[in-house]
Amino acid sequence: MQARPHILIVDDSALVTGALTILFEETGHDVSVAGSIRDAVAAGSARSVDVMLLDLTLPDGDGLATLLELRARNAEPRVTAALTGRDAAEVQARCTAAGCRAVLVKPVPIAELLARVREWTAA
Amino acid sequence: MHPVDSSTTAEHRVTLLEEALNEAAQVNAELQSRDALKTQFLSNISHDLRTPLTAIITHAEILRDGILGPLSERQRDSVASIIGGGRQLLDAVGEILTYARGAANQLTVSPSEFHISAVVAQVSALNEPLIAKKGLSLSVDVADGVPSLVADREQVTHVVSNLLGNAIAFTPAGGRVWVNVTCVRDATTTNVQVEVGDTGIGIAPEHHDLVFREFAQVDPSPSRRHHGTGLGLTIARRLVELNGGRIWLESQLGEGSRFFFALPAGDVTR
Numbered sequence: 001m002q003a004r005p006h007i008l009i010v011d012d013s014a015l016v017t018g019a020l021t022i023l024f025e026e027t028g029h030d031v032s033v034a035g036s037i038r039d040a041v042a043a044g045s046a047r048s049v050d051v052m053l054l055d056l057t058l059p060d061g062d063g064l065a066t067l068l069e070l071r072a073r074n075a076e077p078r079v080t081a082a083l084t085g086r087d088a089a090e091v092q093a094r095c096t097a098a099g100c101r102a103v104l105v106k107p108v109p110i111a112e113l114l115a116r117v118r119e120w121t122a123a
Numbered sequence: 124m125h126p127v128d129s130s131t132t133a134e135h136r137v138t139l140l141e142e143a144l145n146e147a148a149q150v151n152a153e154l155q156s157r158d159a160l161k162t163q164f165l166s167n168i169s170h171d172l173r174t175p176l177t178a179i180i181t182h183a184e185i186l187r188d189g190i191l192g193p194l195s196e197r198q199r200d201s202v203a204s205i206i207g208g209g210r211q212l213l214d215a216v217g218e219i220l221t222y223a224r225g226a227a228n229q230l231t232v233s234p235s236e237f238h239i240s241a242v243v244a245q246v247s248a249l250n251e252p253l254i255a256k257k258g259l260s261l262s263v264d265v266a267d268g269v270p271s272l273v274a275d276r277e278q279v280t281h282v283v284s285n286l287l288g289n290a291i292a293f294t295p296a297g298g299r300v301w302v303n304v305t306c307v308r309d310a311t312t313t314n315v316q317v318e319v320g321d322t323g324i325g326i327a328p329e330h331h332d333l334v335f336r337e338f339a340q341v342d343p344s345p346s347r348r349h350h351g352t353g354l355g356l357t358i359a360r361r362l363v364e365l366n367g368g369r370i371w372l373e374s375q376l377g378e379g380s381r382f383f384f385a386l387p388a389g390d391v392t393r
Contacts, residue, residue: 015178023181026190085173089233089277107177107213110184 004030005121006047008077010040010066011055016106020053023110024117035059040066041073049077050121054100056084056091064098071099079120083108158226165223172216180209221281222337222354225361232275232365236389239272239279239315240265243302246283250291258296265304272315273389278362282370285355286319286382293380294323306388313388314368320381327376334372335360359384 007029009020017033024031032047034040037060044052044066052070056063063082070076081102082095095103102116131139183205185191186198194202224230247263254261272279283302290300303318326334337357363370368386 013174013178015175016181019178019181019185023185023190026185085170089235089275090231106173107180110181110188110190 004028005050005117006030006032007117008032008034008040008043008049008052010034010037010052010058010063011083012036012057012059013055016055023114027114029117029121037061037063037066037069041069044070044077045073045075048075050079051117052077052080054080054082056082056095064095064100067098067100081116081120162223162226165219165226169216169220169223173213173220176209176213176216180206180213183209218354218358221358225358230278230361230365232278234273234366235276236271236273237276239269239304239317242276242280242283243304243317246280246287247302249284250287253291254300257291257294259291259294260299262299262301263303264301266306269304269306269315270313270388272386274366274368274386275362278366279386282359282362282384283317283319285359286317286384289355289382290319290321290323290380294321298322298379307385314385315388316383316385318381318383320379322379325376325378325380326372326374328374331372331374335370 005028007024009017009024009031010033011017011020012035014035017035021031021033032043032049034043035058037058040052040054040058043049049070052067054063054066058066067076067080076099079101080099081104082091082100083104083106084091084095085106092103101120104113104116183202186194187202187206221230243263243265247261250261287300287302294300298321300321301319303320305316305318307314307316335356337354360370363384363386366386368384370382370384372380372382374380
């Protein structure tokens, strides 16, 4: 049997991670949650991640630092998507440059979010 | 205030004047710092409102889509209304945030080349369900040979979306809403001009300046029929001006409104 895809949700709001945890667990995924860069790096190093959903504003710094640190540890998630409150061209450019596959504006309609994650985990 | 009587010497008057000037400078500095504080507050509160709203909308979508089990039709309608209300609140919060950034001069322009017809098509498509629900008709006309723009696409989209949203909100059932795009040339410049018009309630000429003023609503009463932050057009004007254009309106009470904005064309060869 194929393993369930592993989704790492990085956001400092328990309200937001709570909603996304239900969504992904109920649709056949394993979910890890981190509320800071430090916790996200620990979670991503402990078990390989298929998709990391990354908030950009974290209490200990810029969310993109998580991706860079995991990459430095050879533990880069297969796909990283930034979740942001702002749909600005400069945010988009910064995330793409750091290696994010997509930049999604919160709240992402769940149908769209699920479709994207399924597409990335199917490949 | 210090009384100044006829016996006061000129020297004394100068001293009083200097004191008054110092006092005014201090008050001015205090007001500016409070204004900055207010802007920061608006920015923080907007962020703090968005986060729980994001969670509310996501949870409601999980229910609506039956991920936790099937719902009856009425349950689904009810949950869909939670989502609709949440999205509406989110838009209002977004407006406050954009306004706060504008007031703090934190809005920056990221220009790229695009054609306005793509923006108009995108915004029209997004508004189609609302147009149908309100029983309105929408027509879009883009004149031949309108050149592309070099501007901040997201900001221009925001402006078109705001104007079309207002046109829909202020036009009763059976009315018409339109978007016309033309190219206006004079001796020195070529402008892309967008008109968003409607057959709605219209705006009296004495209120034309008011609608672009922050927090202003022509009918500010709590019982007013049309709700909003009163910031939409203030933001629209700011965004148009940031991109080097101008915005104006033509309207009479009861005779619909026509809002226009014009932006300099990016490429006049096409």
